[in-house]
Structures are given as C-alpha cells and as structure tokens.
Amino acid sequence: MAEQQGNMPHQSALFTDLYQLRMMQSYYAEEMNAVAVFELFFRKLPSNRNFVMAAGLDNVLSYLEHLHFTDEEQDWLKQQGGFSQQFLRQLQDFNFTGDVFAVPEGTLVFENEPVVQVIAPLPEAQLVETYLLNQIHLQSVLATKAARVVSAARGHKVVDFGSRRAHGTDAALKVARTSYLAGANATSNVFAGRAYDIPVVGTMAHSFIQAHPSEYAALRAFIQEFPDTTLLVDTYDTLAGVRKVIALAEALGQDFKVEAVRLDSGDLGKLAKESRRLFDEAGLNQVRIVASSGLDEYKIQALLKEGAPIDGFGVGTQLAVSGDAPEIDFSYKLVEYASRPRMKLSSSKELLPGRKQVFRFFEADRMKRDVIACFEENSDGKPLLEQVMSQGKRLEQGRVSLENAREHARQQMALLPPELHALQRVKLGYPVAVSNSLRQTNEQLQRELAVELSPRLSAS
Amino acid sequence: MAEQQGNMPHQSALFTDLYQLRMMQSYYAEEMNAVAVFELFFRKLPSNRNFVMAAGLDNVLSYLEHLHFTDEEQDWLKQQGGFSQQFLRQLQDFNFTGDVFAVPEGTLVFENEPVVQVIAPLPEAQLVETYLLNQIHLQSVLATKAARVVSAARGHKVVDFGSRRAHGTDAALKVARTSYLAGANATSNVFAGRAYDIPVVGTMAHSFIQAHPSEYAALRAFIQEFPDTTLLVDTYDTLAGVRKVIALAEALGQDFKVEAVRLDSGDLGKLAKESRRLFDEAGLNQVRIVASSGLDEYKIQALLKEGAPIDGFGVGTQLAVSGDAPEIDFSYKLVEYASRPRMKLSSSKELLPGRKQVFRFFEADRMKRDVIACFEENSDGKPLLEQVMSQGKRLEQGRVSLENAREHARQQMALLPPELHALQRVKLGYPVAVSNSLRQTNEQLQRELAVELSPRLSAS
Structure with missing residues (x-):
C-alpha cells in the first residue's frame, strides 16, 4: 500500500x-x-x-x-x-x-x-x-457534537466509544480528541489515549461472555484479571445478568470490587431503574450503572428526564459521525x-x-x-x-x-x-x-x- | 504531536x-x-x-x-x-x-x-x-454512496471533489479510493492519486479569479500555463463568465484548447442550457460543461431528467460524508x-x-x-x-x-x-x-x- x-x-x-x-x-x-x-x-x-x-x-x-x-x-x-x-x-x-x-x-x-x-x-x-x-x-x-452530548449528560460521565464507526482512523483519533476537548471524560481508543494523553477506559464485549461456558463463568473470570472493572450484563438477559453480578458479590465478599455494570440493549431507562433497585436491595449501592447502545444527546436527555439512574454514558456511532x-x-x-x-x-x-x-x-x-x-x-x-x-x-x-x-x-x-x-x-x-x-x-x-x-x- | x-x-x-x-x-x-x-x-x-x-x-x-x-x-x-x-x-x-x-x-x-x-x-x-x-x-x-452517484450520472463523468469535507485525512483518501472502485473517473486529491494510482484532475478556484485584476485576465493567465484546462465561470456571474471564455476563444483562435467550463453556483440546469447555447452559437461545440456545488445522486438525477447538458459532475461533500x-x-x-x-x-x-x-x-x-x-x-x-x-x-x-x-x-x-x-x-x-x-x-x-x-x- x-x-x-x-x-x-x-x-x-x-x-x-x-x-x-x-x-x-x-x-x-x-x-x-x-x-x-x-x-x-x-x-x-x-x-x-x-x-x-x-x-x-x-x-x-x-x-x-x-x-x-x-x-x-x-x-x-x-x-x-x-x-x-x-x-x-x-x-x-x-x-x-x-x-x-x-x-x-x-x-x-x-x-x-x-x-x-x-x-x-x-x-x-x-x-x-x-x-x-x-x-x-x-x-x-x-467538537460541536460532543459539546451537545456532554451538555445533555448534565455532569454524568461521557466516554467516547466511537472508533469502530468513525470515518477512518484519523476521524477515530479526532473523535477521541475533540470529545475530550468538549468535556467528555475518556476514550476507548488506546492509540488516541497515547497520542493525546487522555484517559482510556474499557469494559468487555459480548464475545467474551459468549466464548465462555456460561455468563457467570465469564464474569468471574474477567474480574479475576480486572477486579475493579465494568461488567457487561445484557448478553442473554439484562436483569438475569445483574442477578449474576449480585451472586458474584455474595460469593466474593470483601474481594468484590466491581465498579459498574454496562447495559447495552433494550429499554435502558427501565432496565437501569430495575438494575439499581436489585443492586440497592443487595446492599451494592456502590455499583454504578453505565449505559450504551445507539446513544446520542437526544436519547441521553430523554433518559435523564425520565430519571434513569445512569451514572455514565458510552457514546459511539453518533458521537463519531454526528449523524444529524x-x-x-x-x-x-x-x-x-x-x-x-x-x-x-x-x-x-x-x-x-x-x-x-x-x-x-x-x-x-x-x-x-x-x-x-x-x-x-x-x-x-x-x-x-x-x-x-x-x-x-x-x-x-x-x-x-x-x-x-x-x-x-x-x-x-x-x-x-x-x-x-x-x-x-x-x-x-x-x-x-x-x-x-x-x-x-x-x-x-x-x-x-x-x-x-x-x-x-x-x-x- | x-x-x-x-x-x-x-x-x-x-x-x-x-x-x-x-x-x-x-x-x-x-x-x-x-x-x-x-x-x-x-x-x-x-x-x-x-x-x-x-x-x-x-x-x-x-x-x-x-x-x-x-x-x-x-x-x-x-x-x-x-x-x-x-x-x-x-x-x-x-x-x-x-x-x-x-x-x-x-x-x-x-x-x-x-x-x-x-x-x-x-x-x-x-x-x-x-x-x-x-x-x-x-x-x-x-462505496455505496459512490455507486449510487455513479448510477445516477448514467455514464456521465463523476469526479471526487470531497477531500475538504471528508472526515479527516484517512476518509479523504478512502473517498477517492472507493469512488474509483464504484465507477467514478477521478479524484482531485493528489495524495490519493499517488497512493492508489488513480487519475487526478483539477480545475481552478474562485480565489484565482478574485486575485486577478479581472476575470478575463485570470482566465487568460491560467490557460497560458494549462491550455486544455477547465475554467471556472461563476465567480461574479456565470453567463458573463461564459461570454469571457467565448471572447478568449475568439482572441486565441487555433490556440484555444479549453476543454470545459465549470458551473459552481445558481440553477445549474438552467445555466448549463444557456451556457451550452452560447457555446454552440459561437461554434464552440467541443467545450464541455462540468457542474459542481452541493451535488449528490438525487440532484444529479434531477438535472439529467430535466435534460441539463452537463458532461461531468464534481461531487464533494455528499460523496465524502454520505450525509443521508x-x-x-x-x-x-x-x-x-x-x-x-x-x-x-x-x-x-x-x-x-x-x-x-x-x-x-x-x-x-x-x-x-x-x-x-x-x-x-x-x-x-x-x-x-x-x-x-x-x-x-x-x-x-x-x-x-x-x-x-x-x-x-x-x-x-x-x-x-x-x-x-x-x-x-x-x-x-x-x-x-x-x-x-x-x-x-x-x-x-x-x-x-x-x-x-x-x-x-x-x-x-
């Protein structure tokens, strides 16, 4: 080439x-x-x-x-x-x-x-x-798109997940850069993190869950390596996934350090409320809820308006291509x-x-x-x-x-x-x-x- | 950096x-x-x-x-x-x-x-x-966008003018590459022409006309260097610009080798018809008409449907960002x-x-x-x-x-x-x-x- x-x-x-x-x-x-x-x-x-x-x-x-x-x-x-x-x-x-x-x-x-x-x-x-x-x-x-997304998130964390749908490698880096410029908290892109010295964060993908014999086994294996991670819970059924995280907390006791779960499909507002309730009932108030899945400033505004207890937003495609x-x-x-x-x-x-x-x-x-x-x-x-x-x-x-x-x-x-x-x-x-x-x-x-x-x- | x-x-x-x-x-x-x-x-x-x-x-x-x-x-x-x-x-x-x-x-x-x-x-x-x-x-x-644009152009030439509005440098190169893949004839991006070995074409910009003491002087100076070029005629008034090209042809006689004019604003269909008529009346049937200015597959289809005598289309922003x-x-x-x-x-x-x-x-x-x-x-x-x-x-x-x-x-x-x-x-x-x-x-x-x-x- x-x-x-x-x-x-x-x-x-x-x-x-x-x-x-x-x-x-x-x-x-x-x-x-x-x-x-x-x-x-x-x-x-x-x-x-x-x-x-x-x-x-x-x-x-x-x-x-x-x-x-x-x-x-x-x-x-x-x-x-x-x-x-x-x-x-x-x-x-x-x-x-x-x-x-x-x-x-x-x-x-x-x-x-x-x-x-x-x-x-x-x-x-x-x-x-x-x-x-x-x-x-x-x-x-x-930057304009990111400023709108950050503004709609009203102080909740915003993370750039857009690399895969950004228009090419240069755009992917610039999504990370301009999102951070406009107030986002981090990017998922490792190269961008290095190039611009901005925080890089990452959770896990559905493939990780799918590759394991069961969702529970996958979650347990992942926190073995990364105890304070964010766990993805919607691969098969979101609330069943949340219950597995709670079971993990019970099994691990003091060693349970999971920071958050990520919801990536379905009615995010409703699922966030039910997940929050399940965690709180289990005494896991410290577990945060992060949402992703086709988010943009309009959807974030609507979710917060309906009082969805979401602590952070992973924003991908729309942040990356500014579709509107x-x-x-x-x-x-x-x-x-x-x-x-x-x-x-x-x-x-x-x-x-x-x-x-x-x-x-x-x-x-x-x-x-x-x-x-x-x-x-x-x-x-x-x-x-x-x-x-x-x-x-x-x-x-x-x-x-x-x-x-x-x-x-x-x-x-x-x-x-x-x-x-x-x-x-x-x-x-x-x-x-x-x-x-x-x-x-x-x-x-x-x-x-x-x-x-x-x-x-x-x-x- | x-x-x-x-x-x-x-x-x-x-x-x-x-x-x-x-x-x-x-x-x-x-x-x-x-x-x-x-x-x-x-x-x-x-x-x-x-x-x-x-x-x-x-x-x-x-x-x-x-x-x-x-x-x-x-x-x-x-x-x-x-x-x-x-x-x-x-x-x-x-x-x-x-x-x-x-x-x-x-x-x-x-x-x-x-x-x-x-x-x-x-x-x-x-x-x-x-x-x-x-x-x-x-x-x-x-490539999908380009295939639609090429299809709408029904055999007329299509050139990628999208580098300036493509989402970054990688996307600009890929617009050139995929447009050519999908049947476009050339790109304006020199780097892409070199990287992919595809034809590169270029006309002139309004700034060139503006920098000269008059439009006529600008056109005359440009064909001194590039006799078989495409001349931009809409900087001040499209049909007045066309008449200046005709005057140039009369002044230069056999040395007039201009291939085309480019229309870049206004009602492109109407201006193309009037420009064609002026050129034909002046015996300049060989001068082609190229159009640009916010084109996409929908506008190209409409222009050809109304019988606009346009020989080639320079497509920029919409080819580059696939806005729809x-x-x-x-x-x-x-x-x-x-x-x-x-x-x-x-x-x-x-x-x-x-x-x-x-x-x-x-x-x-x-x-x-x-x-x-x-x-x-x-x-x-x-x-x-x-x-x-x-x-x-x-x-x-x-x-x-x-x-x-x-x-x-x-x-x-x-x-x-x-x-x-x-x-x-x-x-x-x-x-x-x-x-x-x-x-x-x-x-x-x-x-x-x-x-x-x-x-x-x-x-x-």
Whole structure:
C-alpha cells in the first residue's frame, strides 16, 4: 500500500486538491507572490445547531510548521507531467512563511465568523486550503457534537466509544480528541489515549461472555484479571445478568470490587431503574450503572428526564459521525490580495470582503452578541482572532495544551446563553452583526465589480 | 504531536478499544486460545439504501499481515499499568496467524450477510475488531454512496471533489479510493492519486479569479500555463463568465484548447442550457460543461431528467460524508468458539449462530435471491465468501488490484435487478433467506441458552 509508505497524508504537501498546485504554478509564473488573506468560516449553522465549537487548530499549525515537498514527492509530480520545470524547482525550497490568526480551540463561533485567518504569499496560502478545511471541518463537526452530548449528560460521565464507526482512523483519533476537548471524560481508543494523553477506559464485549461456558463463568473470570472493572450484563438477559453480578458479590465478599455494570440493549431507562433497585436491595449501592447502545444527546436527555439512574454514558456511532449534522459548510476564501479587499458574487455564496476581526460583547457573565468588523476597527468588544503563527513559526499563543483548551471550552459553554444550550434550533439564535465599516467596504467593492457582471469585457 | 510519530494509527496494534486488550489478557490467562470465528455484517440497510457495496478488504488484509506491537508500544502499555507481566510478555511475539474469508471488494451485500469472516485463535480475532469495523464500515458507506452517484450520472463523468469535507485525512483518501472502485473517473486529491494510482484532475478556484485584476485576465493567465484546462465561470456571474471564455476563444483562435467550463453556483440546469447555447452559437461545440456545488445522486438525477447538458459532475461533500446515510450498523460478532456455535440474545440485537456462507442465485443475468446458510452446506448457489488469507498470509484471492475490483463492482451493479437501482428504498427489497439447517442450529442453541435467561445461576 503506497499510503503506508513515506510521508503520511496529514504531513504531506500532496494532501491537497490538484487545482491548488496548478494555481500555484500559474501564480509563480505571473509573479503573483504578494500577500493574500484567506479566511476560513461557515455560512450556515446546520439545522439543529445553535453554535459551532471551533477545533482542529493544533493540527493545522503542526501541518503548516512542517509543510514541504519531499524528494520522492517532487519526483512523482515530475513523472506525472503537466507541471513546468520552473515550478517543480520552486517546490524544492517550498515552505510556509505566513502568519496565522485564529480563535482558540474550544471557542464557540457563529455564521460568517472567521475561525482561521491565513496571511501569506498567495501560492502558500492557496496550497494549504484542502488540509485546513479537512481538519477544521472534521474537528469542529465533532467538537460541536460532543459539546451537545456532554451538555445533555448534565455532569454524568461521557466516554467516547466511537472508533469502530468513525470515518477512518484519523476521524477515530479526532473523535477521541475533540470529545475530550468538549468535556467528555475518556476514550476507548488506546492509540488516541497515547497520542493525546487522555484517559482510556474499557469494559468487555459480548464475545467474551459468549466464548465462555456460561455468563457467570465469564464474569468471574474477567474480574479475576480486572477486579475493579465494568461488567457487561445484557448478553442473554439484562436483569438475569445483574442477578449474576449480585451472586458474584455474595460469593466474593470483601474481594468484590466491581465498579459498574454496562447495559447495552433494550429499554435502558427501565432496565437501569430495575438494575439499581436489585443492586440497592443487595446492599451494592456502590455499583454504578453505565449505559450504551445507539446513544446520542437526544436519547441521553430523554433518559435523564425520565430519571434513569445512569451514572455514565458510552457514546459511539453518533458521537463519531454526528449523524444529524455530519457536515458544516466551511469554506476558505480569499478576502484580500496585495492589500486590496476581494470578494465573489456567486449566487447564494456571497462573501464579505477584506480581512476581518470578530468582536464579542458580554452582559451579566454571558456572551451577548458578536460584531464582524474590519480587522483594524476599534471596538469595546473582545477580539476573538489571536495571532498564533508568525512567519511560519508557531507562537506561544498557538501552543495550547489539550487540558487548557478543554478548560477554555468549558468556560465557553458556561458563557453561552442558557436558551442556546437547547438541542433543537432556537428561532432567534445568537446575534451576529456586521459593522458599518465592513458593510461600506462591501458595498464599495460591489460597485467596483459591477463591470464584471456586464457581458462586455473589462479593460484588461 | 505524538500521533505524527512512530507507528501510524492504521498500522498500529494500539488502534483498538481498550477492552480488546483486557479481554485478550483474560483469554490468555484462562488459556482460551482455541479457534474462534467472528463475522462482520450489518443488520439493517439504511433507510434509503437497497444494497451495500462491500469495500475495505484490501486495507484490512494489509493491517492483519503487519500486525504487531512495537517495543515503544509495549513500553507504553507497561507504563500505563493495569496489565499483567505475563500478558505484556505475550505481546512481544504477537502476530495474526488466522484465516480470513471475505466477499471481494465491490460485491453487493444485504442484511445479515457476513462480509468478512475471521477464523483465528480467540485473542487474535478479538484484538482486530476495532480496525476491521472502522475500515469496512467507512469504505462500505462510501462505496455505496459512490455507486449510487455513479448510477445516477448514467455514464456521465463523476469526479471526487470531497477531500475538504471528508472526515479527516484517512476518509479523504478512502473517498477517492472507493469512488474509483464504484465507477467514478477521478479524484482531485493528489495524495490519493499517488497512493492508489488513480487519475487526478483539477480545475481552478474562485480565489484565482478574485486575485486577478479581472476575470478575463485570470482566465487568460491560467490557460497560458494549462491550455486544455477547465475554467471556472461563476465567480461574479456565470453567463458573463461564459461570454469571457467565448471572447478568449475568439482572441486565441487555433490556440484555444479549453476543454470545459465549470458551473459552481445558481440553477445549474438552467445555466448549463444557456451556457451550452452560447457555446454552440459561437461554434464552440467541443467545450464541455462540468457542474459542481452541493451535488449528490438525487440532484444529479434531477438535472439529467430535466435534460441539463452537463458532461461531468464534481461531487464533494455528499460523496465524502454520505450525509443521508453516514453510518451502517456493521458489527463484528463471535459466532463460533472451540468448534461450538455461539450467539447472543440481547434485545433486538440477536445473532445467527455458527460459521456461515452466503449463496447467491441468478436468473436471466440478474441476481435473484441469496440464502444465508451454514458454512458447510451444499447449494447450487454461488458462494460469496472466498478465502483470502491463510495463517496470516494473504492468498492470491486476497490480492485484487483496484482496477480489477472496479471491474467486479461494475459487473455487480449490472447484475443488480433494475428496480433496486432506485435512489429511494424499494418496498420489497432484495430477497435474503436463512437456510433450514441454519434455522435449526439457531433454534437448538436458543434452547440450550434458556438456562442463562433464568434468574438461577447456571451450574458452572
């Protein structure tokens, strides 16, 4: 498998759309090497989201720091044909020399607000579009989903069980990372635990029960090795399984250290109540109840609403694929080149021109409203975009530990107006305005571009 | 970033759920090292799917061939604590020694049909669950989506533009791979083109137009470098853009080699018709029209139905995330251990016990019905599961080039009954029966397991 050799996709300059390389060649040929500003933002909140939690910046900065074309990659491009000798020579010394401004990971963002701003020579800023979108999109989709799940769980533990249904290995790792960022407690993925230094937890699978001569024998064997584990009790019949755990407690006495049981099928609310009652009657109040099986924020909210005595939630598929909103319309758009603002007018894909800043206003310890403004505008609001990279080097502001980003995410959720924690879309969402100055720039540029709308050719 | 060092997730034995490692330790401690059979299958077709196209086997076999714990990984596990010294020693020489049976990539499969069958010592077969599910799930979700898009495009070209919205770098590569498998013509992802040796294509982006003093100047500059390219015409106004391409043709005469224009916004059907008319009136019948912008199989079908003269489709987000069915309920379940069939009874997650084969029957050059049977049953039908790995080594049957798998996928789609090509769910879907013999095994095992359902403890 070629993909398993050499530079990995997330490190490789070839992880890009072919058109980026073609445009680069053309920019170099025209000596269009002036500074461009690209902004990464989304236009529309998915239908049942009241916010997006921005994530993925750490990977983006790591990618930009290491970006280069290896000798093998240059040879391969040469063999493909279609590129000029001059361009291929220019790739030899290519690296990213630009500045990056961004909102810190875990920040809540809204429609049309720049999340990442790349200020770099045009060819460099163009090449990186594909990877930047790929990672900011994925990780923001996942962090947003995880923030909703954590919010619905109201302080109960949430664990990422999503590796098997995440879209590939990279997504599986990023589910673990972004879930933790958004407040989940742990992941089941061992590789992710090692990569991000986050807690890893694991229970047992049905196959373990099935492989043994009886459920009781299986449970007894497992706690021989892992006394303080979580036991799975629904392989044959949940309440019969619970009774076997109680029998084990009676048999083992002081040596019984089982922390929890896991319910993985059936009416979880009802089974949790009956299991709790059985354990409490047996004097096993310390045994916790953990639930899994197709959970998402809606089901967790419903279970807690009906008073299900569930202490922790294992969330898999829906945390991993964000099934009700698997995509957000993130774009990466040129807003300025050679110190002139730029825009496009494509039908229903309009673009606010020029380099921007987002100012956030607060009231009574909550976020109140945002204003999207020209970058250099003065405002009493708190600017969201901070410089995280200078001339291709990561700044201290761009080195945020996952723990610190998690704390920032927690604070952001605490600042969110209570009504926007709803799992359904709130009619009057969070207010985001455009500043007068930005609106004027926009109108002026529209007038200047009018010539492009006529069938006559422009002067050039 | 730790994830960028050492073994990559898709090669690492640590890309697994923690519970797999815990169960392994327990199996080793109990000397439960006999042969297990696990089957990977899905229970329910997503609501608007009439088939699933199986994919991902090549990656799975590559993973199994190379599976081991590196010294660093062993050290890390040791540092974590929680595992026995004996188990950690056993990991030193761990590799996968089992057999694998599977349906070839590109095969169309249905509910409850095993797609991959792993026959290996229990601890080995257990460890690999997470990666096998991760890849077969992802690639089958994507191949199925791509097969629908290709089918809807009715012979018109389909190109994967999905890298930026795919869920991570691995998914982006797999979108390219599975789309090609399912009949798409090319990808925009350069890394994927190199990794899988598939055609890579690219046009240009709005930023290129915006960065230039005028749209005309941009188009002219781009064909200077890439004369036979595809030009993007919707940055300011689509038909004004088309007229600029026509003016370019007039200016360049014989040197005008532009192959196509790309429409990326607005009413694509109407704009394609008007663009076609403008080009034809200008004598530019050879200029093709390519469309992109939020396309999926439903929109492509509608565009072709209204007679839109579109020659090729660039499909991005929906091909990449399969938004209408981002997940399939694939599971990997123990069906046999130490030569005895196994099952579970968890509510609405029942399992057909024992090692199985799927036999397919044909009539008048179409697939007619499938029978899920015990593995050793005789049948006139064509068995779908083939041996692809023996004692950890890939067999010739397991080495299928992507081109050959693509041809197999094409034949499979040609064998699918015409009504099942519908984009909506067909009421009476493809018939899949369970053989009498398998039904009897199932009933017998249910009787044997009755003891587990009673509150009394079993003998052991």
